[in-house]
Amino acid sequence: MAQLALSLPVREALGRADFFISPANALAVATVGDWGNWPQGKLVLVGPEGAGKTHLANIWASETGAMILHAEDLADTSADALAIWGRIVIEDAHLIAGDHAAEVTLFHLHNMVLAQAGLLLLTAQSAPNRWPLGLPDLASRLQATAVATLTAPDDALLSAVLVKLFADRQITVPPSLIPWLVARIERSFSAARDIVDRLDRHALAQGRPVSRALAAELLDSAAFEGP
Known part of the structure; x- marks a missing residue:
């Protein structure tokens, strides 16, 4: 049975140690x-x-x-x-x-x-x-x-942003998920925020951990096309 995914506030880490510097x-x-x-x-x-x-x-x-x-x-x-x-x-x-x-x-x-x-x-x-x-x-x-x-993110920066967004939500993900997502989502910060939010809600609703299999399921589903 699918669980209700509650929209809980996310505390974003804003310290210097949490800011990733790349050529971008x-x-x-x-x-x-x-x-x-x-x-x-x-x-x-x-x-x-x-x-x-x-x-x-x-x-x-x-x-x-x-x-x-x-x-x-x-x-x-x-x-x-x-x-x-x-x-x-x-x-x-x-x-x-x-x-x-x-x-x-x-x-x-x-x-x-x-x-x-x-x-x-x-x-x-x-x-x-x-x-x-x-x-x-x-x-x-x-x-x-x-x-x-601040320009559009390169691979290194987009990867770091995804890691930080998951960490802000206290979500542990397999390391292989990050490069897999970078290769498949739009190269933008808003796309990174969107996929992390959707994965979080989808994982909660399904009662499953965030993984490549869950991400592949989400990216292939009609649910990813709308809010």
Whole structure:
């Protein structure tokens, strides 16, 4: 009898030891780590969903004492209250585009942090010149900001991401499963997250361990084609 697969929260490991460096992300990692040389003390970290932006931003915040804020909270937050931190991360900064209040807050925050020789790290899915910002002064400042890019994963990075995703869920898998999956799923972080989630739920529902046989069954089934 199939078991009910409960959707339990997954605690993601966000420490430096949990971040795998490969040629696909080495330059971005080095740029974030070299924060003493960021032009004007600011940087935009760009990459697709699941590329490791949040993980890398958390490492940087932990090592520099920075505060982390999500872009969606900017509209209801005072720039003066934020600026006192001096070192700030704004996650998913591209989401402020079109939100006038959020854009104004980021504009003032940007100016205040840099005026006091602070540091500002923004994460986003695209570079600022692609954000449809309504505030020209903010657009010009962000477009003049240095950009570090996390690119699509190579085999080594995709393998490490899969290992980490399984570990975050406390799932032990046979070593042979990782290269088998890498050769068969789309080369993206979102695909890695999707297959791990599906395998976890399928294994729970079937009362079976995660294995190559289970993965082959899932990839061949109609269940893999839909949510």
